[in-house]
Every structure is written in C-alpha cells, then in structure tokens.
Amino acid sequence: GEAGYTTLERIWGRPTAEVNGMWGGYTGPGHKTIVPSDAYAKVSFRLVVDQDPEKVQLALAEFVQAHVPPGISAEVEFFGGVRPCLSPLNDPATEAVVRAVSRAFDTEVLLTREGGSGPEADLAEVLEAPLVFLGVGLDEDRIHAPNERVSLPMLYKGAEAAAYLWSELAAPRA
Numbered sequence: 001g002e003a004g005y006t007t008l009e010r011i012w013g014r015p016t017a018e019v020n021g022m023w024g025g026y027t028g029p030g031h032k033t034i035v036p037s038d039a040y041a042k043v044s045f046r047l048v049v050d051q052d053p054e055k056v057q058l059a060l061a062e063f064v065q066a067h068v069p070p071g072i073s074a075e076v077e078f079f080g081g082v083r084p085c086l087s088p089l090n091d092p093a094t095e096a097v098v099r100a101v102s103r104a105f106d107t108e109v110l111l112t113r114e115g116g117s118g119p120e121a122d123l124a125e126v127l128e129a130p131l132v133f134l135g136v137g138l139d140e141d142r143i144h145a146p147n148e149r150v151s152l153p154m155l156y157k158g159a160e161a162a163a164y165l166w167s168e169l170a171a172p173r174a
Contacts, residue, residue, distance in 0.1 A: 012113035013086075016046040044117075046084075053081030085121035086113075087130040096168035097132045103168075104161035134161055 001010045020043060025036025045056055061076045068074045087094055089111060101109045124131045136158035142148050 013048060015048050015051060018044050018046075020044055047082075048084050049086045051084055053083060057081060082117050082119065083121035085124055085131050087124070087132055091130045091132075092173060093130045093132045093169065095173075096165060096171075097134050100164035100168045101134065101136075101161045103164045104157050134158065134165060136161065 001007060002014055005014055019041060022039070022041045024039030026032040026034060043060075045060075047053060047056060057078045064074050064076050094111075098109045098111065120131045136154045137143055138151060138154060141150060141154075
C-alpha cells in the first residue's frame with residue numbers, strides 16, 4: 001500500500017487504479033501456439049479531492065506511451081470521467097444521516113468512505129449542498145456483481161432511515 005497511510009485510509013480515501021479486465025489473442029477452449037497481434041486492458045481510477053479526470057487521463061496516456069516497446073503501438077481511449085466529491089464528516093447533513101440510520105437500526109453508526117462514480121460533484125456544486133449517501137447494503141449483497149442482491153429486511157430498514165432523515169435534516173441544531 002501507499003506509504004504514510006493506514007489500510008483504512010488507503011481503502012476509504014486515497015486514489016486507486018484498477019485493472020478491470022485484460023484480453024487478447026485466442027481466448028477460446030484448447031491451446032493455440034500463436035503470438036497475438038492485439039491485446040487490451042480495461043482500467044478505471046478512483047479519484048479523490050483535487051484530482052481532475054482529464055489530467056489523470058492525460059497522465060495515463062503519457063505513461064503508456066513512455067512504456068511502449070519499440071515496434072509496438074499503443075492506443076488509449078477514454079470513456080468519460082467524473083470529478084471526485086467529498087462531504088465533510090462533521091457537516092450537518094452527514095450528521096443527520098448518522099442520526100437517521102442510528103434511529104432505524106437502534107445502534108451506533110460508524111462512518112466509512114467508499115469510492116463511486118457519477119454526477120455527485122456536479123450536483124453538489126450546482127445545488128450548493130453537501131452530498132450524503134444513506135447506504136444499507138451488506139458485504140454478501142455483492143454490489144455490482146452479476147449475482148447482486150438486496151435483503152428485504154435491510155431494504156425496509158433503509159426506507160425507515162430515509163424517512164427519519166427528513167426530520168433529522170429539518171430539526172434545528174444548537
């Protein structure tokens with residue numbers, strides 16, 4: 001991992017680069033004694049505050065070109081990119097989510113940070129409001145996997161927490 005950061009800091013709040021898939025040549029059953037003429041890799045990045053998607057894309061393209069062996073050509077294509085967004089843990093909206101989830105589950109709630117992608121940074125900027133997520137998934141739900149699922153009791157508790165959130169957001173705080 002990245003020096004100077006704990007495991008949780010690296011998981012929750014540091015930039016990442018992921019290889020989502022690699023393929024090339026003959027990929028069917030059995031063996032083939034060929035040298036493939038093409039190879040591909042699909043990668044993604046989790047950006048953090050103060051990182052710009054376009055600058056990260058440019059840095060990747062420059063890195064690839066600097067490491068291509070003589071006689072080989074490489075092409076890098078990009079399919080979008082979104083700016084990172086971070087809401088402070090002590091923001092009143094974040095604190096309201098904690099109270100709402102605590103009420104629904106009748107237990108202390110601990111916060112984590114996770115990466116994601118979408119228009120959150122743009123929404124937060126346009127609305128001039130913090131972004132908060134109210135998540136109630138379990139590890140065994142296998143989010144984004146082909147066999148993703150949701151537990152109905154967790155879904156109901158999440159709906160209960162969302163209902164509590166409105167009153168928590170509206171409540172005056174000292």
